[in-house]
Amino acid sequence: MTASSITPASGASRTLSVAALESALADAPFYQRWRNHDPGPLSHIDGRYAALPILTKRDIRVHMPKGFIPRGRDFKTGIESGAIELVTTSGTSDDRATIVWHQPWWDASEHAAARLHAGLDRVINGSQREAVLATPLCAGNICHIGDLSMAERTMGRLLFLNQKPDPTHWTSGDMERMLDELNRFAPELLEADPAYLAILARHAANKGITVQAPRFISLTFEFPSRLHYRQIRRLFPLTPILSSYGSTETGHVFTECERGHFHLNADYCRVDLQPLCARHGGPAIGRMLATILQNPWVSLLRFDVGDLGRLAAAPCPCGRAGLTLDSIEGRTRDLTFTTDGDAVTLGAVDRRLGDIEGLLAYRIEQHDRENYRFLFVAEPGAEATVSNESSARLAALYGTSARLTTQRESAIVAEQSGKFRLARTLFTWDPETLFEQETDRP
Numbered sequence: 001m002t003a004s005s006i007t008p009a010s011g012a013s014r015t016l017s018v019a020a021l022e023s024a025l026a027d028a029p030f031y032q033r034w035r036n037h038d039p040g041p042l043s044h045i046d047g048r049y050a051a052l053p054i055l056t057k058r059d060i061r062v063h064m065p066k067g068f069i070p071r072g073r074d075f076k077t078g079i080e081s082g083a084i085e086l087v088t089t090s091g092t093s094d095d096r097a098t099i100v101w102h103q104p105w106w107d108a109s110e111h112a113a114a115r116l117h118a119g120l121d122r123v124i125n126g127s128q129r130e131a132v133l134a135t136p137l138c139a140g141n142i143c144h145i146g147d148l149s150m151a152e153r154t155m156g157r158l159l160f161l162n163q164k165p166d167p168t169h170w171t172s173g174d175m176e177r178m179l180d181e182l183n184r185f186a187p188e189l190l191e192a193d194p195a196y197l198a199i200l201a202r203h204a205a206n207k208g209i210t211v212q213a214p215r216f217i218s219l220t221f222e223f224p225s226r227l228h229y230r231q232i233r234r235l236f237p238l239t240p241i242l243s244s245y246g247s248t249e250t251g252h253v254f255t256e257c258e259r260g261h262f263h264l265n266a267d268y269c270r271v272d273l274q275p276l277c278a279r280h281g282g283p284a285i286g287r288m289l290a291t292i293l294q295n296p297w298v299s300l301l302r303f304d305v306g307d308l309g310r311l312a313a314a315p316c317p318c319g320r321a322g323l324t325l326d327s328i329e330g331r332t333r334d335l336t337f338t339t340d341g342d343a344v345t346l347g348a349v350d351r352r353l354g355d356i357e358g359l360l361a362y363r364i365e366q367h368d369r370e371n372y373r374f375l376f377v378a379e380p381g382a383e384a385t386v387s388n389e390s391s392a393r394l395a396a397l398y399g400t401s402a403r404l405t406t407q408r409e410s411a412i413v414a415e416q417s418g419k420f421r422l423a424r425t426l427f428t429w430d431p432e433t434l435f436e437q438e439t440d441r442p
């Protein structure tokens, strides 16, 4: 299988893919330098995409806005008329970028993505009452830090619950305020960072606090661990929980359907998966290169969003066609390696550890080829069994020559970005060497 055979090419999505590629190459100044890579309109569209370079965050940082706005549209006029605004993406200073934001496109992308899970489109209708539990550093173009009242954190149909950049610093008072606000606001949709909601749900369950359930919980912003699901289920045992995958740059890319698979939001996004080399998990696992479709203001082609996806092994029983993933496997930068040097995704780590009774949070750190440190938080009384069980499972995952130390923590704190890192290496490696290159293919 090659990357060029992966994207499904139904008639409509092929037409949108052609339009996005041709208008970017013809009209957006940044892609002038890419034109000579395009084999041209007589070639299959998937081959044309596969022949193009990859767009990086750095490219966006350097060339946004003007490089990506098509000729015929004027940035200054767009800002002055309110058609567009500039939005800074979340993340650490290294990977923050400013992008052109066109609200009608974002809304259309969100509505289309909601149709990929039964019943969700009846909740996400543009007027849904929605509570957001995530880093207060930035959610889209809105920032909330500090001691604002509930009224000041309510913007029409939206309530922003959190006021602290690291949820491990929440006090009981903070959490009980948020639980109380959830009851008073009674959202139809709770959009949450899974790590944040897990901490809040655990506190509520331990204290015997109940909360009126929303109609849907949408997990987004970072990798949802099995541990998060388990803790969230203690507070919301019956509420449908789905994972929604996207970014400020790309809009809504994948929605998890009611059968647990991820379907592409194909009218607004194209995704090419560049497979990992076979020894690292390819061709089923690859990095997502996203192209946004139908955005009149911005052309992004083959943008490396930094995450890995695993292709569905079989058609989804829900019956939806098109590009389908079995899982989002976590960030490329969160790969670790077996003692033989084979890549291990965060998804693979989480599948190993996710059902260990009493495990509440973890981070695996690889120091060099054979030395690993496992930090964990456990339920009181479960520390010894969690430590032993985790060690055995991680040895099976990384190799029998792995030297593993375990370390119990009272909490594992968030990174500066407000996100948690569940796996990391403490040495440098070149991600480009892990992926199958276009020239490797027959």
Ligand SMILES: [Zn+2]
Pocket: 257, 258, 259, 260, 261, 262, 263, 316, 317, 318, 319, 320
């Ligand atoms: Zn499905």
